[in-house]
Amino acid sequence: MTVGQDAEPTDEGNPTSVSVATTASTLPRRLVELDTPAPVVELPRLNANLARAATIADAAGLSLRPHTKTHKSVAIARRQLAAGAAGLTVSKLDELAALRAADAPSYLLAYPVVTRAKATRLVDLLQSIPADLQVGVDNPAGAAALSDAAQYAGATIDVLIEIDSGLGRCGVPPAAAADLAAALLRRPGLRLSGVFTHAGHAYRARDGAELSRIAQQEADAVRYAAGQLRAMGVACPVVSVGSTPTFLTPVDRTGITEARPGNYALLDRTQVALGVANLDQCAFSVICTVVSTGPGRAVVDGGSKVFGLDQGAHGVSLLDGYGEDPERGAMLSWLSEEHGVVADPAGRFEVGDRLRFVPNHACATANLAGHLYLVDGETVVDDVPVDAPGGGR
Structure with missing residues (x-):
């Protein structure tokens, strides 16, 4: 689930540089073009x-x-x-x-x-x-x-x-x-x-x-x-x-x-913790951008309004953190509403870096997303709505 660091430069006035998927003609076609936080489902x-x-x-x-x-x-x-x-x-x-x-x-x-x-x-x-x-x-x-x-x-x-x-x-x-x-x-x-x-x-x-x-x-x-x-x-x-x-x-x-x-x-970190799945089977993740860094930390643009606050189900906590990027070795240590904080004592991450987190609970995270990008490797195949978001009646 490799995520590119930056999109290639585009002409300032070129409308194709806008990363907002509203129609087929404006749907970003590459993973690096997605604006973040970007909820993605890997089709394979x-x-x-x-x-x-x-x-x-x-x-x-x-x-x-x-x-x-x-x-x-x-x-x-x-x-x-x-x-x-x-x-x-x-x-x-x-x-x-x-x-x-x-x-x-x-x-x-x-x-x-x-x-x-x-x-x-x-x-x-x-x-x-x-x-x-x-x-x-x-x-x-x-x-x-x-x-x-x-x-x-x-x-x-x-x-x-x-x-x-x-x-x-x-x-x-x-x-x-x-x-x-x-x-x-x-x-x-x-x-x-x-x-x-x-x-x-x-x-x-x-x-x-x-x-x-x-x-x-x-x-x-x-x-x-x-x-x-x-x-x-x-x-x-x-x-x-x-x-x-x-x-x-x-x-x-x-x-x-x-x-x-x-x-x-979709699978998620909870299923991995229960031993019925591996991280490389998890089809759902959220791409986030590092928006700030400080001593021992990096801050990404996905907080509790993106990931929720689940660390287990039915009153039992199974997990540390709130999401994991297995390729970059990054863990969401704590969340506020719009921010996710990654422990980074070695200062590995810089502003603009993109991290891709497998959430603790796919169901809650997808429900908060509103839409999902369907991707195949580095290619964005489609942008589909979450057709019944929220708690519902």
């Missing part, structure tokens, strides 16, 4: 990550339904579908509305819908999407809101029961799946299609053995819940797991039908 690495996931899913007999929260980009979602993904996962209705343009054959909204406003909007979106749509449910109140909206619109909503496989966030315990299923079956307008879980507690794993245990726990939890539903006569065709570190960890997934990793497409 992205393609390799997508192919790796497809191979893992095929070998395990799983459908792949990647979570788009990692990139929130229609362009990247289309690449995932072209690489064999059977559908897409989204977190918020804004993501669903934006990712409709990817034309996936099916979508899963893996987030509780509990208010009338959201249930009504969901039904409106359902009627405008020429694709299958499933919605996660983990409580009777959410089921009631969905049922009322479905009945009012004369629609049927496919729902999946969310299972808590150990994260302790959303979802019911596996043993409680049958009780919630009974409540759902009494609600008109809802069709119970299966169960799903997210083993987010994998991000707390301290070693490979613990990660393997959590990955197996994830599969066991939904497999047990599916058995409970089938015992009461529910077919339960969908038995879904989702987490990049558990997906990339080999375990017994007999009876699991699909996986929903998200971060696998």
Whole structure:
């Protein structure tokens, strides 16, 4: 991921010297021409990550339904579908509305819908999407809101029961799946299609053995819940797991039908710390420029508004610093909003130098970016929007 130090000189009045990608004619064609901070996705690495996931899913007999929260980009979602993904996962209705343009054959909204406003909007979106749509449910109140909206619109909503496989966030315990299923079956307008879980507690794993245990726990939890539903006569065709570190960890997934990793497409320092990726597999990085130097430090033009402040997930800190340039040996030691400070006791870096940082958390960094440059080596191939930036509704 070598980054040139300076762009070649251009004529002062030449409009092609402007490094703002607004149209195809003004898109910089070389990496050194990008103004910074520049969020870049290296296409060879992205393609390799997508192919790796497809191979893992095929070998395990799983459908792949990647979570788009990692990139929130229609362009990247289309690449995932072209690489064999059977559908897409989204977190918020804004993501669903934006990712409709990817034309996936099916979508899963893996987030509780509990208010009338959201249930009504969901039904409106359902009627405008020429694709299958499933919605996660983990409580009777959410089921009631969905049922009322479905009945009012004369629609049927496919729902999946969310299972808590150990994260302790959303979802019911596996043993409680049958009780919630009974409540759902009494609600008109809802069709119970299966169960799903997210083993987010994998991000707390301290070693490979613990990660393997959590990955197996994830599969066991939904497999047990599916058995409970089938015992009461529910077919339960969908038995879904989702987490990049558990997906990339080999375990017994007999009876699991699909996986929903998200971060696998880009990867980041967190996945490296968990042992499921290497830095040279990380497809996403941010090019920054050194804007100031001082005793023992260099300051770049990317701070917390570019990288976020993640040093781990779900309350556990796994990482030192906030981003790493593996080729130049630079670490973002601390951040303010617009500045990133690199420890530089040897005075290696000068004003104008460009550093390329792999972020701690690709999902948060891409969400803050607004757009992504797709690059192949030193060539800028495209500039694509992050189609659903921000927290969303």
